[in-house]
Amino acid sequence: MVEQLNLLNQGQVIPTALHTEMERSYLEYAMSVIVGRALPDVRDGLKPVHRRILYAMYELGLSPDRPFRKCARVVGDVLGKYHPHGDQAVYDAMVRLIQDFSSRYPLLAGHGNFGSVDNDPAAAMRYTETKLGAIAFETMLEEVNESTVDFSSNFDNSQQEPVVLPAKLPILLLNGCSGIAVGMATNIPPHNLNEIVDGLIALIDQPDISDEKLIKLIPGPDFPTGGEIIDTKGIKDAYSTGKGIIPVRGLATIEELKTQKKRSRTKTAIIITELPFQVNKAGWIEKVAHLVNQGKINDISDIRDESDRTGIRVVIELKRDANPQAILNQLYRQTALQSNFGVILLGLVNKKPCQLSLKEILQEFIQFREQTLTRQYNYELEDKEDKTNLLAGLIKALDNLDVVIDILRHAPDGTTAKTTLKSALDINDAQANSILAMPLRRLTGLERKKIEQEYQDLESRINQLKELLADRKEFLKALKKELRSYKRKFGDNRRTKIITVTTPEKDTKTSDSKTKSQTPALPLITSQELTDDAVVQISAKGKIYWQPQSAIASTPMIKKNTDLITHQELIKDKKEIIVILDSGKAYPLSVSDIPRHPTKQTISRLISESATKDNHQPINYITITPENQHLSLVLLTAGGFIKRIAISELDNIGNRGFTLIKLKPKDSLHSLFIAQEGQELVTATTGGRLLRHTVNDDNMAIMGKSAQGNIAVKVRFGESIIGSVLVDKKENVLLISEMGYGKIVPINNLRPLGTGKGGGLGNQSFRFKQKEDNLVTMLVPNDHKTVIATTDLDKRLIIDVNKLFNNDGEKAIAKLADQEKVTFAVNWWGRS
Numbered sequence: 001m002v003e004q005l006n007l008l009n010q011g012q013v014i015p016t017a018l019h020t021e022m023e024r025s026y027l028e029y030a031m032s033v034i035v036g037r038a039l040p041d042v043r044d045g046l047k048p049v050h051r052r053i054l055y056a057m058y059e060l061g062l063s064p065d066r067p068f069r070k071c072a073r074v075v076g077d078v079l080g081k082y083h084p085h086g087d088q089a090v091y092d093a094m095v096r097l098i099q100d101f102s103s104r105y106p107l108l109a110g111h112g113n114f115g116s117v118d119n120d121p122a123a124a125m126r127y128t129e130t131k132l133g134a135i136a137f138e139t140m141l142e143e144v145n146e147s148t149v150d151f152s153s154n155f156d157n158s159q160q161e162p163v164v165l166p167a168k169l170p171i172l173l174l175n176g177c178s179g180i181a182v183g184m185a186t187n188i189p190p191h192n193l194n195e196i197v198d199g200l201i202a203l204i205d206q207p208d209i210s211d212e213k214l215i216k217l218i219p220g221p222d223f224p225t226g227g228e229i230i231d232t233k234g235i236k237d238a239y240s241t242g243k244g245i246i247p248v249r250g251l252a253t254i255e256e257l258k259t260q261k262k263r264s265r266t267k268t269a270i271i272i273t274e275l276p277f278q279v280n281k282a283g284w285i286e287k288v289a290h291l292v293n294q295g296k297i298n299d300i301s302d303i304r305d306e307s308d309r310t311g312i313r314v315v316i317e318l319k320r321d322a323n324p325q326a327i328l329n330q331l332y333r334q335t336a337l338q339s340n341f342g343v344i345l346l347g348l349v350n351k352k353p354c355q356l357s358l359k360e361i362l363q364e365f366i367q368f369r370e371q372t373l374t375r376q377y378n379y380e381l382e383d384k385e386d387k388t389n390l391l392a393g394l395i396k397a398l399d400n401l402d403v404v405i406d407i408l409r410h411a412p413d414g415t416t417a418k419t420t421l422k423s424a425l426d427i428n429d430a431q432a433n434s435i436l437a438m439p440l441r442r443l444t445g446l447e448r449k450k451i452e453q454e455y456q457d458l459e460s461r462i463n464q465l466k467e468l469l470a471d472r473k474e475f476l477k478a479l480k481k482e483l484r485s486y487k488r489k490f491g492d493n494r495r496t497k498i499i500t501v502t503t504p505e506k507d508t509k510t511s512d513s514k515t516k517s518q519t520p521a522l523p524l525i526t527s528q529e530l531t532d533d534a535v536v537q538i539s540a541k542g543k544i545y546w547q548p549q550s551a552i553a554s555t556p557m558i559k560k561n562t563d564l565i566t567h568q569e570l571i572k573d574k575k576e577i578i579v580i581l582d583s584g585k586a587y588p589l590s591v592s593d594i595p596r597h598p599t600k601q602t603i604s605r606l607i608s609e610s611a612t613k614d615n616h617q618p619i620n621y622i623t624i625t626p627e628n629q630h631l632s633l634v635l636l637t638a639g640g641f642i643k644r645i646a647i648s649e650l651d652n653i654g655n656r657g658f659t660l661i662k663l664k665p666k667d668s669l670h671s672l673f674i675a676q677e678g679q680e681l682v683t684a685t686t687g688g689r690l691l692r693h694t695v696n697d698d699n700m701a702i703m704g705k706s707a708q709g710n711i712a713v714k715v716r717f718g719e720s721i722i723g724s725v726l727v728d729k730k731e732n733v734l735l736i737s738e739m740g741y742g743k744i745v746p747i748n749n750l751r752p753l754g755t756g757k758g759g760g761l762g763n764q765s766f767r768f769k770q771k772e773d774n775l776v777t778m779l780v781p782n783d784h785k786t787v788i789a790t791t792d793l794d795k796r797l798i799i800d801v802n803k804l805f806n807n808d809g810e811k812a813i814a815k816l817a818d819q820e821k822v823t824f825a826v827n828w829w830g831r832s
Helices: 002-009 018-038 048-059 071-081 087-098 134-141 193-205 211-217 233-241 281-294 324-334 358-399 401-410 414-425 429-436 445-470 472-490 513-517
Strands: 108-111 129-132 151-153 160-162 177-180 185-188 243-249 251-258 266-274 300-305 314-318 338-344 346-349 352-355 534-539 544-548 565-570 576-581 585-590 618-622 632-637 641-646 669-675 680-685 689-694 721-727 732-737 741-746 775-779 786-791 796-800 822-827
Touching (some): 018 048, 048 071, 048 087, 048 129, 048 134, 048 160, 071 087, 071 129, 087 108, 134 472, 185 346, 193 211, 193 358, 211 233, 233 243, 233 338, 251 324, 266 324, 281 314, 314 324, 324 338, 358 401, 358 414, 358 445, 358 472, 401 414, 414 429, 445 472, 576 669, 632 680, 632 721, 669 721, 680 732, 680 775, 721 775, 732 786, 732 822, 775 822
Antiparallel strands (some): 177 185, 185 338, 243 338, 251 266, 300 314, 346 352, 534 544, 576 585, 576 618, 632 641, 632 669, 680 689, 786 796, 786 822
16 A cells, blocks of 8 residues: 555645645536536527437437327436436426426427416426427428437437537527526526517527617517517616516416305406416415415405316406406416516527627527528538439430430349449449349339439439529528428417506616615506506596506597596505595505506405495596695585585595584585685585585684584485586586586686575576587596596587686577487596
């Protein structure tokens, strides 16, 4: 032993610094993981294990038209020939290639249990079967040979395996890829085949195409599980820089379900039909149930998983009078129903990890496809020329058949015959061998025609191949034709919806480096979508929603059954809207709970569960801002009582609401306004009377919340209040009757009244043409000077207010049918 050590000391041991050896060894290990296991090749989009699985199955002859074969058989081949790792690792990789919820375009077809979105494991490999999928066979393996791609020795030099598969489509983008290497990771989302092909063709036609134009063709990822992408900023970042965060949410709808006990009764439920990519359904349901049990999400009465083979369906039943939009927001905020997909477009380029943009990935694929096509065309050209050469010899032999037969009859052996044929027919060695090997049946006339036709076909293909290799324009044309054919064969519709929103720009400058790397907060269902010019609109049927001011139409399109807008308001920087009910109570409505588009849900379904008991309806909507905090509220009841309170009373309203006025039995709150000192409150009755009350401390003192108010309008028998408006002294009001008569009345023409002492009678401001006519509406025309009235026959009337200003009396504003009556009217808000 001592002698051996001495021997080693005599030049056999090389002294090395520990840090140098560690650096070299770790770098070798890291690169082996990066290149040999964790990261995909940009060219065919596969990791080595996936490539080896596909090639092993190709060697086994498991084409799409062949029967399924046990997965254990395939795993054994992969392990024994190409991939000396654990069998479970190979099987797990195979399973993901089969799962349609993991791969957008599965490369393998499976027979058996291969798991589910509930994270159920696949059955053991001895039970399951597989074969190649059509898209894998046709676009990746059909042309795999040494003429198109390079091959290398396997781990024990007993087999040859392809370094890369001759992919005809960018599988890296179609199916995506995720992997963690040493010091780096990749996370590429799947995409839609139709869009990727369109992007490739556009890039071929315009190599300098901008990222913006490319993103129009490839607008974003397309996940196999569907869902919605709610912001495009992350997409643009990822496609231009190779890194970005894309917020994805599941697809949820709010439905009314009939109960089993009483068919007439319904329950509100949130139905989840799609989940974000890679979200475990069973785990998500368990998380929701846990949050409900902890009291972090309220108003959920039951959760059921009704998913089946047709798709996902999770039913979340809500308690009576719950706010479904608010609960949905909580699900988005607190669970994986909305999550961020962190995109890292990292792949191997020439065996080196590179972070690429979308355009660079497509360019790398096009360059690779050009190389494989060139090699394929050259190989095919050489093969066709060899065949043409042999056929030319056969044709020459058939043209001189008597000479050939005579030579063969008198030749003592094959070598002499071959030499004589070469000399007599002026042919080469290969042609002579082909003639000697020709069977007698090829001497028939039919066979001769076949040989001549085959020769002509080969000549045509040779000329075509030479043209493709010589003319780049024709070469690219053939490439685009190939891409379009795969688009027609394998393309499908997009599954993931992309909601394009505009968000206010924020200051991204920060001195805290940790803040920059943090994942942005998950947006709610609407708050992230709200723009600076968002306008909340409320319809006559009680629906509330918002849309950008720029999207509001400028000309009326009045159709039958149109739900007319009765209130709209710019909500920039506002957090909540206060809803006032005819019960005299006020309730807060969070702006983030307001949907962007009209839905079946009314305001009554968006506010607190106790707000709409006894069928109480909203009568007005206000927002408190720094500009109006010093103002007051004026309330008028249907019985004619008027009350004024400080607007500060509405600060910090809870979900249980706030009582603004104490009402008498059978009375209800009719109108509410935010008033300035000196404004005029004008009230109209069905009998055509107008009453004017000035808002000031002398005439209308501020009262407490428990006060009932003073009597301001004496309502006659058979008469009722139809409306109130808050105006300045120089304004006018428009009056419209049931019979379709209209009149403009200046406010200055009305005598101011006091409050209390039995109320006032006011001014008889409308003279009816017929006794059965009644005043139906009063409003102040807005800047559009257009009013839309509706009738009991659901007819829409457009009224030009300008035509009424010079009229001293009542004037017919529309021609009505017999017994048709105007029901109400609203100002035109510039919306169809």
